[in-house]
């Protein structure tokens with residue numbers, strides 16, 4: 001596949017764009033060089049067949065057969081996280097790295113059910129993450145929201161119990177949103193209708209999203225909209241298989257959180273140029289560009305922007321539009337959106353004569 005040059009001035013422009021991330025799993029930011037020290041610190045024995053060194057693990061991460069092949073590594077990685085400090089260290093490392101790539105606002109996922117079976121309380125996980133979010137605000141001026149995800153491969157009753165145990169966290173808006181992740185097939189959205197109803201009962205302003213249309217069909221996307229009443233779709237790249245669905249997403253301004261390097265590494269697409277970004281732009285479906293599990297897929301948010309640029313060769317106006325849609329589709333308040341839009345206008349102004 002042909003690749004365009006991402007010039008140094010274009011890279012600077014992409015770096016300076018005030019970027020919002022809506023699709024990043026904090027557990028997916030566990031870099032190999034943190035995984036092994038945490039295993040040591042917590043006396044965790046990794047499975048026998050698991051790579052023994054950072055270098056070996058990085059080599060294994062070069063490509064995954066599919067989503068499940070990746071998830072098998074992701075859940076083993078989760079095993080080294082035990083103490084509040086571990087969750088803090090993990091999230092703080094993410095905020096620092098993403099901020100260095102021009103991140104201004106992040107809506108971050110976490111999977112409590114990948115920790116609770118080891119006896120780690122949800123409150124411990126959230127306390128560590130919240131402390132990192134506060135530090136990111138104080139020291140980096142990065143705003144953030146926490147989104148709790150349910151693991152769709154687990155029994156629905158377990159998911160409901162997990163939700164119930166986090167009721168107060170939702171009621172007090174320490175958690176802002178609910179998501180759905182893990183193996184998409186054969187676990188369609190409709191299994192979780194009652195879970196999403198419950199979350200809406202917890203707080204009237206709770207935000208709802210779900211992974212759909214990554215490996216699953218366009219029907220997974222429309223069912224997530226109809227039955228879970230989500231207002232955002234994570235991945236959703238297969239939505240384009242249904243023209244009526246595309247028209248609906250455009251009409252309702254439902255944002256898709258696209259993850260280019262993830263879709264490449266999980267072989268959802270053969271090449272980043274196969275992502276339907278041109279079609280979505282033409283149809284008026286808003287999307288943001290995100291890192292998903294950057295420690296596993298080889299890149300943080302700017303790396304994903306650059307990977308898109310090398311395949312789509314967009315002009316500054318198109319990038320400004322994509323960045324604006326990401327700001328407008330964020331779940332932060334109006335004041336923060338206005339700040340981000342002002343930053344965006346300044347960057348576009350600075351680079352308009354250069355690109």
Ligand code: HPA
Nearest residue numbers: 025181182183211292293
């Ligand atoms: O990309 C993903 N898809 C589904 N589940 C996940 N859990 C972490 N990352 C992912």
Ligand SMILES: [Zn+2]
Nearest residue numbers: 025181211292
């Ligand atoms: Zn994801």
